[in-house]
Amino acid sequence: MYKAAVIGDSASVSGFAALGLSVFRETEPEKITKLISRLAANDFAVIYITEPAAALVSNTIAKYRSSKLPSIVLIPAIEGNTGDGMRALHEAVEKAVGSDILN
Amino acid sequence: MARLNVNPTRMELSKLKKKLASARRGHKLLKDKRDELMRQFMILIKENRQLRTEVEQAINEANRYMAVAGSVMQREVLETALMLPKQEVEIKVTEKNVMSVYIPEFTTKFRTEDTNDIYSYGMAFTSIDLDGAVCALSAVFPKMIRLAEIEKACQLMADEIEKTRRRVNALEHIMIPDYEETIKFITMKLSENERSTTTSLMKVKDMVLKQSHNYH
Numbered sequence: 001m002y003k004a005a006v007i008g009d010s011a012s013v014s015g016f017a018a019l020g021l022s023v024f025r026e027t028e029p030e031k032i033t034k035l036i037s038r039l040a041a042n043d044f045a046v047i048y049i050t051e052p053a054a055a056l057v058s059n060t061i062a063k064y065r066s067s068k069l070p071s072i073v074l075i076p077a078i079e080g081n082t083g084d085g086m087r088a089l090h091e092a093v094e095k096a097v098g099s100d101i102l103n
Numbered sequence: 104m105a106r107l108n109v110n111p112t113r114m115e116l117s118k119l120k121k122k123l124a125s126a127r128r129g130h131k132l133l134k135d136k137r138d139e140l141m142r143q144f145m146i147l148i149k150e151n152r153q154l155r156t157e158v159e160q161a162i163n164e165a166n167r168y169m170a171v172a173g174s175v176m177q178r179e180v181l182e183t184a185l186m187l188p189k190q191e192v193e194i195k196v197t198e199k200n201v202m203s204v205y206i207p208e209f210t211t212k213f214r215t216e217d218t219n220d221i222y223s224y225g226m227a228f229t230s231i232d233l234d235g236a237v238c239a240l241s242a243v244f245p246k247m248i249r250l251a252e253i254e255k256a257c258q259l260m261a262d263e264i265e266k267t268r269r270r271v272n273a274l275e276h277i278m279i280p281d282y283e284e285t286i287k288f289i290t291m292k293l294s295e296n297e298r299s300t301t302t303s304l305m306k307v308k309d310m311v312l313k314q315s316h317n318y319h
Contacts (some may be wrong), residue, residue: 001212002194003241004248014182015169018237019244019282020190021211045194045209046251069196071255073247076159078166085155089148089257089317096144096261098268102152 002043002069007032008050012077014050029056035059040070050077050082111292123282130274137267140202144260151253158250161243168236175230184224184233190214194248204263206256209248217228282317 006016009024017023022044026032026055032053037060037070039047047070054061061072094100110113173181191214196204222237 002196002209004192004194004251010182011169011173012166014185015165015236015240017185017188018190019190020192045196046248047209047251048251060207065258068205068255068259071127071207071209071251073251073254075247076162076166078170080166081159081163085159089151089155089254092257092261093148096141096308102148 002045004046005039005044005050006074006075007035008053010049012050012075017098021034021048027053027056032057033060036064036096040064040067041049041088043088044070047072048075051082052079053076055082056085105281105284106205106288107281109128109285109289111289113293116286116293118244119282119286123279124167125285126274126278130271133267133271133274136198136202137271140204140264140267144257144264145203147253147257147260151250151257153247154250158167158243158246161239163306165236165239165243168232168239172230172232172236175232180228181233184229189222200204201256201260202263209252211245211248215308224225262271 003022005022005024006013007024007026009027013023013025014051024035026035026097036047036049036057049061049072050075064070064072074088076082076085090100092100093102107119109119176184193212194209194216195212197208198209199208200206222234224233226234
């Protein structure tokens with residue numbers, strides 16, 4: 001059985017604890033990088049990460065993009081939406097089609 | 104186009120013809136694969152976009168509640184309230200094969216069936232906004248799982264489409280023209296050799312006839 005995790009600043013991710021997700025309150029790039037590789041090796045299928053936290057470790061996230069698990073999903077932090085999650089979607093379209101045909 | 108570096112022999116010619124046939128076949132198959140992947144990708148990406156918008160909206164909503172709860176309650180109390188969750192989520196991962204891209208599918212299972220088990224705290228010392236935040240998150244959670252599934256599928260498919268497209272292009276613009284040109288070259292060379300053999304034979308025949316019968 002696999003598990004789900006949430007990474008981000010305390011205020012943004014605390015609520016997810018109630019749903020039974022594993023919550024990791026990390027905001028430093030090195031720690032997040034280590035955490036992600038530890039989670040990936042330890043049966044975590046889904047990792048939700050807040051957009052500001054994801055922006056710190058974009059290389060690590062890109063590394064897991066082509067592997068089957070875990071699925072790393074960007075979610076808005078408490079400060080609001082930065083649009084990074086949507087941007088990743090547009091990037092995928094651009095990669096597949098050759099140009100961004102959404103919108 | 105560059106001609107391949109091979110000896111102009113009949114053996115090479117028949118080998119190349121076979122290679123050209125399988126390259127054409129591979130090209131057709133890969134092109135079909137690319138088209139079908141693209142079709143499925145477009146369906147998925149539309150759903151993905153829709154879902155992401157919904158999830159982002161819902162989480163923003165929950166975050167608003169959370170921000171209010173955080174300002175009404177003491178930070179420590181808030182943290183303590185959420186410290187020991189009653190609920191635990193488990194994910195079962197199965198695989199689905201879409202045009203030989205293996206995409207994961209997630210099924211969630213909660214530890215307890217009771218939907219009220221998301222509130223891991225007493226109502227007395229917590230703000231109502233915390234309930235709102237937790238409730239909003241719980242409502243959007245199935246969509247979040249679907250989003251995780253579909254985003255992964257889109258990423259994997261985008262990779263595969265890119266790979267397939269490169270293969271199709273390599274076959275179409277490099278390998279097939281190369282083979283065709285080399286085949287043409289060998290055919291020309293062989294018929295040239297044939298002609299040269301014929302002419303030299305005719306010449307020899309002339310010479311022999313001239314010698315023995317004094318013909319012109």
